[in-house]
Amino acid sequence: MPLLRNRFRVIRVLSDEGGFGRTYLSEDTDKLNERCVIKQLAPKFQGTWSQKKAMDLFAEEAKRLQELGEHPQIPTLLAYFEQDNCLYLVQQFINGQNLLKELQQRKTYRPGEIQAILYDLLPVLQFIHDRGVIHRDIKPENIIRNRKDGRLSLIDFGSSKQFTAKVQKKIGTSIGSHGYSPLEQLRDGKACPASDLYALGATCFHLLTGTSPFQLWMEHGYGWVNDWRQYLRNPLIPELDCLLDKLLKKDIQQRYQSADEAIKDLTPKQILALPASGQSSGKLPVTQTPLLPVKSTLFRNIVLVSTVILLFGFGETWYNQYRRVHTILLSRLSQHHNSSDKSALNITSNNIFLANTLKGHEKSVVSVSISPDGKTIASSGDAEPTIKLWNAATGEEISTYKGHSRRVNVVAISPDGKTLVSGSDDKTIKLWNLATGKEIRTLEGHSDSIQALAISLDGKTLVSGSDDNTIKVWNLATGRLIRTFTGHTFWVRSVAISPDGRTVASGSFDKTIKIWQLGKENAIRTLAGNANTITSVAFSLDGTILASASRDRTIKLWDLATGQEIRTLVGHANTITSIAFSPDGMTLASASRDRTIKLWNLATGQEIRTLVGHADTVTSVTFSPDGKALVSGSEDNTIKIWRLSGE
Structure with missing residues (x-):
């Protein structure tokens, strides 16, 4: 097939809608062959009511994506055009799988995972409802889990409708999916925020029980929602039970009327009141103790x-x-703390302040690394398959490395400060001369994206983790592949090497951590107990403790000698994306999708301080080798440098 609009190249068919068109996985040649999705509308029944309806819905979907695509969990509209008597809609590609396919693989979800889904999707619904849009077709097939960070995206706005009082009262053609759509939508064609909330509740019910709402609807109509609990394997905690029950009310008046009502029931009841004036200086505090x-x-x-x-x-x-x-x-919170416990103000002898914010990435910063002398920062981002180098003292961009053909997911600088290593979605690892910016060599061997890198303290060994479920060990000097570790059943997203260079830890989407010895082929130990994906692993300075972070919002500390869990750190309100030990081994830093960085006292397990300042997910965090700086990268397109100085 020739390029569409001299720009888009079709790779393969994703789905076929029969007489109305197809959906294709494609690539955008104007954006370095970045993946995208093309929907083609080519109805065979020319001039019919069905054709007109399909064209109207197609145009509505393009309009909605244009309006709502600014949200990171809704695909962005890239183009909308007509060519050769067909309509085409081009949108952002969400690299992942929908929740129906995920359910078919795993059978059911645990209650905690359902709560996490609600935390992820209720804000998205609030966002679209606040803009007057009702989705009208929420179901597992229209929710995709991004394989990069596990975030859920809401897709397929072809059935969405602008919500106005006039629309709400109008009785028209019903749109939606039986079993997931509420009575008022299928019977009367009415749609309002409460309609989407019912569909979200039915979706959660399906994932929780493995029982299809469509099948129940076929057998019992809407009667099943009155006794939905009979399909549960085990009783739910009261908060989740009450929330799902209210989402699934047949009577729209008894249901949640807005997403924010459900959010309030999903969170603790004591809501802190804002100051009476509701005013502030607009300045964002750098730290909160x-x-x-x-x-x-x-x-x-x-x-x-x-x-x-x-x-x-x-x-x-x-x-x-x-x-x-x-x-x-x-x-x-500061006023409350100051009045109630002044002694706690000096939890740490370090004073932390935001020293600089580096701007230059067009989109998310996904990985940061700092050189041993603390003078250079390397970063990779989402916009292009490039790596940027920064002067840590001035914040100025030094240079940009180009060579990968797809996004660079991770960067690491060798302990001697001479080599930069990068891993990419193009399935390769590249080694760069940090002084000259020249590419040294390319390492090939993985069959899927490289997501994690670690270099031993002696600079001799490189370890890589990939979405091909394997870990590979390389000789950094020669580029020779030494060994491949297999054993994980899902994507490997984090790796670490012990300080003595003998042990490797890996964390995976299969919810396990595996411990490997470089001289052996099989894992010597598997650490389980996490309820969700392992997002980051790190060794303590003495190599006796392994820290792991998870999408379940916890950090676990493990005794490597026994494999026993020492302590669980709890405090983040969303997925923890990255963790790092301070050089003195006394402090652990954690970054999160809740937009904060937390510092933890490893001796006590207590939270020391929370750093706020990023406006979106903090994706990566690392200490400088001298322990005097902390560097963080974020989906707000910035890198922040936090200085630690004695008080």
Whole structure:
């Protein structure tokens, strides 16, 4: 097939809608062959009502994507055009699989995972509803889990409708999916925010029980929602039970009327009040020293995130709203802490402040690394398959490395400061001369994206983790492949090498951590106990402790000698994306999708301090070798340098 609009190249068919068109996986030649999805509308029944309806829905979907694509969990519209009597809609490709396919692989979901899904999707619904849009076809097939970070995206806005009072009252053609769509939508053609919330509830029910709402609807109509609990394998915790029950009410008046109502029931009941004036200086505090217990810290972050969500539709960009509310909430918490426990202000002898913010990436920063002398920062981002080098002192961009053909997921600098290593979606690892910027060599051997890299302290060994479920060990000097570790059943997203260079740890989407010895082929130990994907692993300086982070929002500390869990750290309100030990081994830093970085006292397990300042997910965090700086990268397109100085 020739290029569509002299730009888009079709790779393969994703789905075939029979007489109305097809959906293709494609690539955008104007963007270095970046993947995209092309929907083609080519109805065979020319001039019929069905053709007109299909064309109307197709145009509506393009319009909705244009309006809503600014949200990171909704595909962006790239193009909409007509060619050769067909309509084409080009949208962002979400690299992952939908929840129906995920359910077919794993059979059911645990209650905690259902809560995580609600945390992920309710804010998205609040976002579209605040903009007057009702999706009208929420179901597992229309929710995709991004394989990069596990975030859920809502797709297929072809059935969506602008919500107005007039639309709400109008009785028209029903659109939706039987079993997932509520009575008022299928019977009367009415659609309002509560309709989408019913569909979300039915989706959660399907994932939780493995029982299809469509089959129940075929057998019992809407009667099944009155006794949905009979399909549960085990009783739910009261909060989740009540929330699902209210989502699934047949009577629209008894159902949640907005996503924010459901969010409030998903979070603790004690909601912190804003100051009476509702005003703030607009300045974002750099650090917050939490003096509440760890459980209260978790509550604070949940309240913060949900409060931001409630403000999505108030006219400003949600980033500005985030800054404003964040300032108010943290100010209130500081006042409370200062009055109740002044002794806790000196938890640490270090004073941490935001020294600089580096801007230059067009999209998300996904990985950062700092040179041994602390003078150079390397970063990779989403916009192009490039790597940027920065002057850590001035914040100026030094150079850009180009050579990969697809996104660079991870960068690492060797302990001698001479070599930069990068791993990419193009299935290769590249070694660069950090002084000259010249490519040294390319390592090939993985059959899927490289997601994780680690270099031994002696600089001799490189370890890589990939979405091909394997870990490979390389001789960094020669590029020779030494060994391949197999044993994980899903993507490997994190690797670490012990300080003595003898042991490798790997974390995977299969929810396990495996410990390997470089001289042996099979894992010497598997650490289980996490409820979700392992996102990051790190060894302590003495090599006796392994820290692991997970999408279940916890950090676990493990005794490597026994394989026993020492302690679980709880405090983040969303997925933890990255962890790093300080050079002195006393502190652990963690980055999260809750937009914060937390510092933990490893001796006590207590949270020391929370750093706020990023406006989106913090994807990567690392200490400088001298322990005087902390560097973080974020989906807000920035890199931040935090300085640690004695008080």
